[in-house]
Amino acid sequence: MLFSVEPKESLKDLFNREEEVKKFLQCVNNERMIIVTGLRRVGKSSLVLAGLNSLNRGYILVDLRKIFDNVSKRITPDKLYEEIHFNLTKINKIYLDGG
Incomplete structure (x- = not known):
């Protein structure tokens, strides 16, 4: 659902975040720790949840x-x-x- 206030959990629910998702997934595969920071309510949790769920592995x-x-x-x-x-x-x- 695009306009709910809850974080998105699927990549198909993210809008115009392809570059951020690509960078995040590269970091997940290559880095030991990732810290996602930014202003409130810009989609940090959605990016992380949707990205991690797309990998189909535990987290x-x-x-x-x-x-x-x-x-x-x-x-x-x-x-x-x-x-x-x-x-x-x-x-x-x-x-x-x-x-």
């Missing part, structure tokens, strides 16, 4: 907004570890359950 996506502490204005290593561990456990369960 974890850590949304740092979920673990950002507004009081200390930081992301603690413990919270980051918890989020990564949670996501790895979830993807491992999917593979162990067959699907």
Whole structure:
């Protein structure tokens, strides 16, 4: 759906982002870590989700907004570890359950 506010999860739902998708997929195949930054609501999450889904392989996506502490204005290593561990456990369960 083109005009929903939720991030897109398929390349066919992205509009006029061919160059960004190409660059992102090249980085996924050649780099150890990718950080996608930019202004709010320009399609960063859609680019990442659609690009990763197009590869048909497992991934974890850590949304740092979920673990950002507004009081200390930081992301603690413990919270980051918890989020990564949670996501790895979830993807491992999917593979162990067959699907």
